[in-house]
Amino acid sequence: MEPTDEHIGARVRYWRERRKLPRKQFADMVGRSTSWLDKIESGERELVRLPMIERVAEALGIDPAVLTDEPSAQRAQQCVDACEVQAIRRALAAYPGLNTGTPEAVDLGQVTAQASYLDHAWMTSRFTVVARHLPTLMAEAQTALQTAAGADEVAAYRVLVTTYRLASSMLLKFEANDIAWLAADRAMHTAMQAGDTWSLARATRSVARAMTSIHEQTQAIATLLAMADQMRHEVSGNAEQLLSLYGMLYLAASITAAGQEDAGLARDMHDAAMAAARRYEPHYNDHHTFFGLTNTQIHRVAALVRLRECGHALEFAGTISPEAVAALSAERQSNYLLDLTEAHTGVGNYRQAVRMLVRAEQIAPEEVRCRPLAHGLLRSLLGNTTGESAQLARQVAIRAGVEA
Missing domain, CATH: 1.10.260.40 (lambda repressor-like DNA-binding domains)
Known part of the structure; x- marks a missing residue:
C-alpha cells in the first residue's frame, strides 16, 4: 500500500x-x-x-x-546509519584544547548523568539512542575535563573515558575498526593522564578489543594481562570497587586467545576469571559489566565457539541457568544467543539455530536487524533451512533488510 x-x-x-x-x-x-x-x-x-x-x-x-x-x-529508523557513524568520527576529530579563550563551563553532574544514560542505552542494545547523543556528549565531556578542578577532576576524567569507550564500542559493532581503535586509544591516553585504576581498567578492555579488531591479538592479550598485574594488589584491598573490572580483563583475554585459536591460554584466562567470579558478591559494584559467574560462563561459550568447538560450546551452555542469563543485560543476552546461533549452525542444527536467532531479535532487535555479524549468520541460515524454520528465517531477513 x-x-x-x-x-x-x-x-x-x-x-x-x-x-x-x-x-x-x-x-x-x-x-x-x-x-x-x-x-x-x-x-x-x-x-x-x-x-x-x-x-x-x-x-x-x-x-x-x-x-x-x-x-x-x-x-x-531502528538502525544506526552511515551519517551517525560519520558524526562520531567528526567528534573524534575535534581538539577543543586548541581553541583560544576560556571554554564555557558545563555542568559535570549533567554530563555524568547523560553518560550513565547512554551506558544504559548501550546495555539494552538501543544503539540508535547512543549514536544520536554521543557526539554531543563527547564534546561536553571534553569541555568538562578542561574546566574541572580539584575534587572534580577524577570524575571528569572518568566521564570522558566513558564517552570514548562508548564511541569505540559503537564503531566496533558496525565494523568501523580503524576509527574504533582511535577512540579506544583516546580512552587509554585519557585514563593514563588520570592515573585512576578504574579508568585504566575500563580503557584497557576497550583498547584490547580494538587491537583485536585490527588483528593485533598478541599485543591485546599482553596489554590486558599487564593491566591485571598492575591492579592485582589494589584489588585485594578494594575488591568491592575493582574486582569486577579485574575479572573482566581476564574474560577479554580469554575471548582474544580463543580468536587466536590458543585453546590452552583461553582456558587459563577463563579459569582466572572464574577465580575472580567466585570471590564476587552481588553487592559489589559491577560498573555496568554484569560481571559474575553467569557472565563468565557465557564468555566460555563464546570462546568455545571461536575455537570452533561448537559441540562443546553447546554442552557447556546446557550447564548455565536460563534464569541467571535472563538477569543479564539485553546486550549480553542477545550476544550469548548469537553465539548459540553460531554453535548450532556449526553442528548442523539449523532449526535450533533459527530459534536462537529469533530469541535474540526479540530481546534486542537492533543486535539482529542492524549488525553485520548477525546478518552473516542470517545469510547462512537462509541457505540451509527448510519448512517452518526457513519461513522464520525469511521473516527475520525481511525485518533486517537481508536478501535471501
Whole structure:
C-alpha cells in the first residue's frame, strides 16, 4: 500500500529531528521556505514529485525509499546509519584544547548523568539512542575535563573515558575498526593522564578489543594481562570497587586467545576469571559489566565457539541457568544467543539455530536487524533451512533488510 503524504511528511520530520537540523537550516538545504517545510511535515502539502523526494532524502542522508516505503522506513529508523557513524568520527576529530579563550563551563553532574544514560542505552542494545547523543556528549565531556578542578577532576576524567569507550564500542559493532581503535586509544591516553585504576581498567578492555579488531591479538592479550598485574594488589584491598573490572580483563583475554585459536591460554584466562567470579558478591559494584559467574560462563561459550568447538560450546551452555542469563543485560543476552546461533549452525542444527536467532531479535532487535555479524549468520541460515524454520528465517531477513 502506498503511504499517505502525512506519513511521508512525518518521516521527513523524524529524520530532520534525528539529524538535529533546525527547520530554517533544512529548508535552506532543499531550497524551500520554512512554511513549505511545515506544510510537508504536517501532511497539509503533498510531497509526490520524485526529484523533490530525492533532494529531501539527499539532504537527510537517507535513501529515497526510506521516505516512501514502509518496510524501508522501519528498518532505517531502528538502525544506526552511515551519517551517525560519520558524526562520531567528526567528534573524534575535534581538539577543543586548541581553541583560544576560556571554554564555557558545563555542568559535570549533567554530563555524568547523560553518560550513565547512554551506558544504559548501550546495555539494552538501543544503539540508535547512543549514536544520536554521543557526539554531543563527547564534546561536553571534553569541555568538562578542561574546566574541572580539584575534587572534580577524577570524575571528569572518568566521564570522558566513558564517552570514548562508548564511541569505540559503537564503531566496533558496525565494523568501523580503524576509527574504533582511535577512540579506544583516546580512552587509554585519557585514563593514563588520570592515573585512576578504574579508568585504566575500563580503557584497557576497550583498547584490547580494538587491537583485536585490527588483528593485533598478541599485543591485546599482553596489554590486558599487564593491566591485571598492575591492579592485582589494589584489588585485594578494594575488591568491592575493582574486582569486577579485574575479572573482566581476564574474560577479554580469554575471548582474544580463543580468536587466536590458543585453546590452552583461553582456558587459563577463563579459569582466572572464574577465580575472580567466585570471590564476587552481588553487592559489589559491577560498573555496568554484569560481571559474575553467569557472565563468565557465557564468555566460555563464546570462546568455545571461536575455537570452533561448537559441540562443546553447546554442552557447556546446557550447564548455565536460563534464569541467571535472563538477569543479564539485553546486550549480553542477545550476544550469548548469537553465539548459540553460531554453535548450532556449526553442528548442523539449523532449526535450533533459527530459534536462537529469533530469541535474540526479540530481546534486542537492533543486535539482529542492524549488525553485520548477525546478518552473516542470517545469510547462512537462509541457505540451509527448510519448512517452518526457513519461513522464520525469511521473516527475520525481511525485518533486517537481508536478501535471501
